[in-house]
Amino acid sequence: MSLKTAPRKYLWVWFLWLGLFYAAWLLLMQIDGNWQAAKEHWPMALAMALGSYAAGSTPMGGGTVGFPVLVLLFDMPATLGRDFSFAVQSIGMVSAAIFILCRRQPLAWSMLKGSVVGALIGTPIGILFFAPLIPELWIKVTFAVLWGSFGVLHLYRIGEISGHIGMTEFDEHWDHRVGFILGLAASVLAVSVTGVGIDMVLYAALVLLCRADLKIAIPTSVVIMGLTSFYGVIIKSVTHSWQPxxxxxxxxxxxxxxxxxxxxxxxxxxxxRKPILLVVAALCVGQFIWTCFAEQEALGLLGIALAMGALLLCLWVFELLRLWGNRLVSAAQQKHAAKMQAGAPGSVRSNNAHGPASNPLGSD
Known part of the structure; x- marks a missing residue:
């Protein structure tokens, strides 16, 4: 019997990336005025010290902290918060994604690949055609609702979510299709408007539908947000649509x-991950309450009621996903048991660190 060894890591690739990035950043800082500009914006650097840590340890992009800091704390335009989310995540989340891939951490590859394809199609459509239609006020509310619902979900489902082990794979093509639909919808409706969201959507599908371990779901969400943010930066640079x-x-x-x-x-x-998720969940709920309070005059009673209704709608969708996941897992287990009784190997697997999901540099 052969002993399984840990997959080989390639951390030198991540260190190479860091060297190239810091060299490029230092070159940019030599341009007249850039050192002074960076010094004047030191509060954002301080805020992102916490935000970037949360981005790597939770299914939240760095923009999830950067957006409310700029928009709620510094009273900047919501469009600036959105564009900053793209820009900062194209470094932080990409750096974390490279680190994850180099360490060969387990990922839900089939769903990730599908969501990447969906994001490639949906992100330019959302940035160019959908996001310009959304008023500043409702960009703030959309962000508050998305992450407020995420917070509430974790405050009352954290025990269940953090208790998953491995991941139930139903069918590679099914995972790919679900990932594609989620990636397309999230990139058009959420990422293009707020700069974040596809990470939370994919994460929710993994933990609620596939009962994925947080050690699989969170790194997968980090990778998709990093790729989508980098793609968003390219689109906004080509279209010259950055906010001042x-x-x-x-x-x-x-x-x-x-x-x-x-x-x-x-x-x-x-x-x-459980303690960090609880803290982040409380902050997400807090920013929803803060947004409703700060914008109460602009929203009015009807607007606040709509925001509350939207948050409840998101929670209802989460619960539908969870119930669907219960049925899928139950059916998969029955099918697997029937095949085992018939003497045939099961086609539905519960992955662990040594299963198919643990090969982030290979194929499914």
């Missing part, structure tokens, strides 16, 4: 998040 102020805030925050997000990936494996 994004670059200066990026100069201050980029060197922090390049290390902060991977640090979150590394540390969370040693202290556990």
């Amino acid at each position: 102020g994004v670059y200066e805030n990026w100069l201050a925050a980029a060197p922090i998040v390049a290390l902060g997000a991977p640090l979150g990936v590394f540390i969370v494996e040693r202290i556990g």
